Amino acid sequence: xxxxxxxxxxxxVWSLAPLTWQLYTSFCIDQALVTPFASLNQRWTLDHYxxxxxxxxxxxxxxxxxxxxxxxxxxxxxxxxxxxxxxLSKMGRRSSLVIKFFLIGCALFPYVLLFLALLEIAxxxxxxxxxxxxxxxxxxxxxxxxxxxxxxxxxDLPAELEDAARxxxxxVVQRFRWILLPLISPxxxxxxxxxxxxxxxxxxxxxxxxxxxxxxxxxxxxxxxxGSSIHSVPYGPYAAAxxxxxxPLILLVMVFQKPIVSGLTTGAVKG
Amino acid sequence: xxxxxxxSLILLTAAILFIxxxxxxxxVLAKRPDNVSILMAAPFADSTSELVKIFNQxxxxxxxxxxxxxxxxxxAISDLAISSLLLGNTPFDGLLMDVTWVPKYAKAGWLESLDxxxxxxxxxxxxxxxxxxxxxxxxxxxxxxxxxxxxxYWRTDLMDEPPRTPQELExxxxxxxxxxxxxxxxxxxxxxxxxxxxxxxxxxxxxxxxWFSPDSGRIGLDEPPGLDASEWLNHLIQTGVSPRAVTxxxxxxxxxxxxxxxxxxxRNWPYAWAELQKNDSQVRxxxxxxxxxxxxxxxxxxxxxxxxxxxxxxxxxxxxTVEAFKFLTSEESQRYLYTKYGNTPTKAEIFNDxxxxxxxxxxxxxxxxxxxxxxxxxxxxxxxxxxxLQRKLSSSLTGMTTPVEAMQQAERSTAQVLEAAGxxx
Amino acid sequence: MPxxxxxxxxxxxxxxxxxxxxxxxxxxxxxxxxxxTGLVAIPNQGANWQRFIHDTRYLQDLFQTLRxxxxxxxxxxxxxxxxxxxxxxxxxxxxxxxxxxxxPWALPTTVMALGWRWIFNTPYGxxxxxxxxxxxxxxNALGEPSIAWITTVYAxxxxxxxxxxxxxxxxxxxxxxxxxxxxxLEGAGSWICLRRITIPLLLPYLGLALMFRLAQAFGxxxxxxxxxxxxxxxxxxxxxxxxxxxxxxxxxxxxxxTIMIGSFVILSSLILITWLVVTTARNRSQQSLAR
Numbered sequence: 001x002x003x004x005x006x007x008x009x010x011x012x013v014w015s016l017a018p019l020t021w022q023l024y025t026s027f028c029i030d031q032a033l034v035t036p037f038a039s040l041n042q043r044w045t046l047d048h049y050x051x052x053x054x055x056x057x058x059x060x061x062x063x064x065x066x067x068x069x070x071x072x073x074x075x076x077x078x079x080x081x082x083x084x085x086x087x088l089s090k091m092g093r094r095s096s097l098v099i100k101f102f103l104i105g106c107a108l109f110p111y112v113l114l115f116l117a118l119l120e121i122a123x124x125x126x127x128x129x130x131x132x133x134x135x136x137x138x139x140x141x142x143x144x145x146x147x148x149x150x151x152x153x154x155x156d157l158p159a160e161l162e163d164a165a166r167x168x169x170x171x172v173v174q175r176f177r178w179i180l181l182p183l184i185s186p187x188x189x190x191x192x193x194x195x196x197x198x199x200x201x202x203x204x205x206x207x208x209x210x211x212x213x214x215x216x217x218x219x220x221x222x223x224x225x226x227g228s229s230i231h232s233v234p235y236g237p238y239a240a241a242x243x244x245x246x247x248p249l250i251l252l253v254m255v256f257q258k259p260i261v262s263g264l265t266t267g268a269v270k271g
Numbered sequence: 272x273x274x275x276x277x278x279s280l281i282l283l284t285a286a287i288l289f290i291x292x293x294x295x296x297x298x299v300l301a302k303r304p305d306n307v308s309i310l311m312a313a314p315f316a317d318s319t320s321e322l323v324k325i326f327n328q329x330x331x332x333x334x335x336x337x338x339x340x341x342x343x344x345x346x347a348i349s350d351l352a353i354s355s356l357l358l359g360n361t362p363f364d365g366l367l368m369d370v371t372w373v374p375k376y377a378k379a380g381w382l383e384s385l386d387x388x389x390x391x392x393x394x395x396x397x398x399x400x401x402x403x404x405x406x407x408x409x410x411x412x413x414x415x416x417x418x419x420x421x422x423x424y425w426r427t428d429l430m431d432e433p434p435r436t437p438q439e440l441e442x443x444x445x446x447x448x449x450x451x452x453x454x455x456x457x458x459x460x461x462x463x464x465x466x467x468x469x470x471x472x473x474x475x476x477x478x479x480x481x482w483f484s485p486d487s488g489r490i491g492l493d494e495p496p497g498l499d500a501s502e503w504l505n506h507l508i509q510t511g512v513s514p515r516a517v518t519x520x521x522x523x524x525x526x527x528x529x530x531x532x533x534x535x536x537x538r539n540w541p542y543a544w545a546e547l548q549k550n551d552s553q554v555r556x557x558x559x560x561x562x563x564x565x566x567x568x569x570x571x572x573x574x575x576x577x578x579x580x581x582x583x584x585x586x587x588x589x590x591x592t593v594e595a596f597k598f599l600t601s602e603e604s605q606r607y608l609y610t611k612y613g614n615t616p617t618k619a620e621i622f623n624d625x626x627x628x629x630x631x632x633x634x635x636x637x638x639x640x641x642x643x644x645x646x647x648x649x650x651x652x653x654x655x656x657x658x659x660l661q662r663k664l665s666s667s668l669t670g671m672t673t674p675v676e677a678m679q680q681a682e683r684s685t686a687q688v689l690e691a692a693g694x695x696x
Numbered sequence: 697m698p699x700x701x702x703x704x705x706x707x708x709x710x711x712x713x714x715x716x717x718x719x720x721x722x723x724x725x726x727x728x729x730x731x732x733t734g735l736v737a738i739p740n741q742g743a744n745w746q747r748f749i750h751d752t753r754y755l756q757d758l759f760q761t762l763r764x765x766x767x768x769x770x771x772x773x774x775x776x777x778x779x780x781x782x783x784x785x786x787x788x789x790x791x792x793x794x795x796x797x798x799x800p801w802a803l804p805t806t807v808m809a810l811g812w813r814w815i816f817n818t819p820y821g822x823x824x825x826x827x828x829x830x831x832x833x834x835x836n837a838l839g840e841p842s843i844a845w846i847t848t849v850y851a852x853x854x855x856x857x858x859x860x861x862x863x864x865x866x867x868x869x870x871x872x873x874x875x876x877x878x879x880x881l882e883g884a885g886s887w888i889c890l891r892r893i894t895i896p897l898l899l900p901y902l903g904l905a906l907m908f909r910l911a912q913a914f915g916x917x918x919x920x921x922x923x924x925x926x927x928x929x930x931x932x933x934x935x936x937x938x939x940x941x942x943x944x945x946x947x948x949x950x951x952x953x954t955i956m957i958g959s960f961v962i963l964s965s966l967i968l969i970t971w972l973v974v975t976t977a978r979n980r981s982q983q984s985l986a987r
Contacts, residue, residue, distance in 0.1 A: 007782050008793060015797050018854065021822060022811045031551070034531070034820055056340065084706040087699035099703070106714050108907060108967060110915025112936040113956045116943050117717030119357060128358030140713035143706050201804040203918040204940070211355035212362060213339065219804040223922045224342040224351070234343075235814045242811050249802040257795040261865060346925075346945075353944050378731050379947060462839075463927030516818045518928055519839030651731045655946045662753075666929035669841045684753070691747045691951070692732045 073138035085150035153187030400644030476572030477565030545613035724953035776860030841931035867901030
């Protein structure tokens with residue numbers, strides 16, 4: 001028992017120590033960062049947070065942009081993936097296997113390699129600097145995983161259930177709305193969270209599609225963050241930005257830990 | 272009671288409607304101001320913010336200038352500018368460009384020529400050195416905002432005279448270090464990035480060589496001066512004159528180290544001067560500036576790192592944009608930018624201003640060094656050949672290859688890059 | 697038939713995002729399309745491929761990317777298994793502990809990449825201060841080529857191990873507990889249980905995590921771009937970073953496309969080989985289990 005407790009402690013230190021250090025850094029004055037053990041009269045400050053929050057555009061803007069893109073692409077993904085996975089679960093074994101293989105192939109593709117072609121598409125269709133347009137490639141890139149997860153959820157439902165509903169005279173839409181969707185809602189929730197996390201964290205495409213500073217998403221804004229001055233290494237504001245940028249996700253994980261774990265448990269690997 | 276209130280409400284609504292519609296008419300009748308936007312790296316966006324306000328006040332109703340604040344690092348802002356240009360629909364009218372971008376942007380067809388906006392007199396008013404790197408294939412494509420050059424900073428409290436040759440720099444450093452007066456001799460930019468190419472250019476020229484000449488297609492890395500330069504930089508780290516960590520130093524790290532009194536020499540740009548005179552600096556009033564060291568018999572070289580304003584193709588208001596350029600680079604603006612932010616001026620007149628020189632003695636040394644300004648190779652392929660050099664230098668500085676091998680490999684890779692692009696050397 | 701109609705929108709999207717780019721890259725790879733051609737595509741008779749084959753820089757980046765992928769994925773699988781086993785135990789505050797362990801995975805890569813740059817900073821970061829006071833020597837974690845790539849591997853392990861643990865945790869929950877009870881009755885210790893029951897039954901999950909992670913690690917981009925920019929001495933430069941530079945910094949789209957399509961071919965064959973190895977291993981273990 002003692003060994004387990006020690007392991008848990010080690011695990012927590014491993015995961016949280018870097019973040020704690022960033023938290024500490026974000027409250028230190030610049031002088032204290034360079035000489036951490038010197039005794040300084042004034043060690044703590046909120047300046048870094050002020051400089052990050054008052055920058056132009058304010059940091060909150062990036063969070064809102066990411067939230068918007070994340071929300072929209074999650075919605076789009078589900079809109080496409082739910083019907084697709086339903087039909088995939090009802091398909092014959094051989095044809096569904098072919099499609100599943102194709103999907104797995106797509107899911108395994110390192111999508112970074114697509115950025116040049118996507119940039120050309122954005123240029124050709126004038127999609128640059130639009131957060132709404134950015135949600136489209138995100139939704140497309142999330143399709144394989146979303147369809148695979150949801151297909152498994154649909155396949156787990158007993159076939160008699162739908163037959164019974166059909167006998168009762170419910171139309172396809174009604175069956176979907178009143179029987180199937182409620183039953184797979186846990187799987188939908190966990191897929192939604194995974195897609196949201198992907199869109200929130202995505203970097204290379206946002207980097208090439210968005211150049212307008214008012215429309216940057218969080219990961220790009222972080223990489224591009226302009227310190228208040230060129231003359232010193234702006235680690236204080238960096239750290240403050242890290243902390244502010246992490247808070248929404250930490251909350252998200254805290255609240256949705258259960259569906260995240262259970263979503264993958266529903267059998268992502270059965271295919 | 273009720274009717275009165277109702278009537279007054281109607282009156283109020285009518286009044287509001289009347290006023291707003293007449294305002295709308297007026298604003299439509301009056302010429303809408305030209306909206307001009309310029310993308311700048313963060314420090315320049317900050318330093319010009321007051322000037323922009325003045326410009327907008329002066330041109331109220333005619334031109335509205337907006338400066339878009341880009342990221343801090345040169346490479347990050349280049350990525351940003353290029354991706355905005357690739358996305359099409361030029362999102363800004365003007366771009367503050369590093370001197371090395373000019374040929375590439377020109378060749379890609381993104382720049383509008385400025386020949387019609389600036390005349391011979393304007394060009395002649397530029398200080399020697401500041402007039403370099405603004406043309407490509409005969410047309411003026413950029414108007415300089417500042418004239419950054421690489422300088423050698425030295426500690427006046429540790430020595431009477433700055434070193435003139437590489438050997439002197441080393442021996443002074445070692446004497447000071449052995450005497451325990453200072454932990455390190457010389458700090459510079461040894462990280463694998465553009466700054467390392469700037470450092471190297473000064474040394475190879477100081478040894479009498481040339482990195483690459485776009486006109487003749489000759490590469491000088493695998494020649495005695497190139498090899499000497501590479502070996503000398505390596506030697507600095509080996510002998511401890513420069514700290515090991517210099518292989519991860521950019522400008523700000525070098526400045527931090529020098530500012531806290533840990534080194535006798537530093538290579539940096541002119542802006543560092545103002546920073547070293549601040550209250551929290553350990554070396555306040557103990558710093559001199561001069562040109563980089565050079566081998567006996569050769570001229571010192573100062574890498575030109577200037578920033579300038581370019582007009583982008585597709586701008587809706589080219590005249591107004593150039594007007595903004597002229598205001599931002601006027602003598603008055605330059606004086607302000609120099610005294611307040613340490614941005615090196617580009618007009619010859621300012622360097623001869625006796626009153627300014629009295630208050631800012633460093634200006635004289637900067638002006639003298641400016642005469643030794645050297646551009647990095649002016650070719651659209653610059654980014655590629657510079658990356659080749661940085662890569663090989665970095666691997667020699669970190670002990671992965673010998674300095675000689677590094678230069679041989681760099682020479683070969685540079686030739687390959689040129690050949691692949693159809694520019695056979 | 698109506699079933700297929702429901703699938704069509706998704707499939708069209710996938711074709712647009714995955715298949716079209718590959719065709720476009722293939723086409724571009726036979727054209728010069730760079731700043732020297734004024735950003736216009738001109739056929740160049742396979743010159744890009746000639747250059748690709750002889751590109752020592754690509755070769756170095758390929759080696760480095762594979763080194764990064766293999767080392768980090770191996771470590772992630774081992775550590776991920778350990779973490780999954782810990783998190784699977786009944787314990788107090790399990791939800792809170794699970795959430796805390798998941799946090800690194802949820803954060804954007806660029807956010808922590810900046811953090812790592814500060815943590816491994818020489819000489820002011822905490823790690824360097826520790827080595828300075830303990831070993832009397834600076835570690836120079838981001839300035840020394842032989843160490844910098846390990847630093848990036850470490851950062852990757854920190855971020856993605858929770859993801860691997862998550863998949864394995866899902867797998868652990870599918871193993872019926874009476875299997876363990878039966879084994880305990882026969883006197884098997886926990887080590888034997890792990891080797892005979894847990895790992896064989898987890899194999900499909902391990903294989904899934906392995907393939908997913910290998911593919912992603914092969915495309916490593918955000919982390920190195922922000923943390924090291926590829927340096928020092930290009931020792932952390934990845935294939936994706938090189939392709940990105942060719943496109944956005946050197947404005948050579950023809951060659952950038954060549955790198956990407958070339959890398960795609962290399963990666964596909966690697967995945968195929970891994971998949972074959974994993975399936976044969978799985979079949980073999982199932983046979984031994986049946987016996």
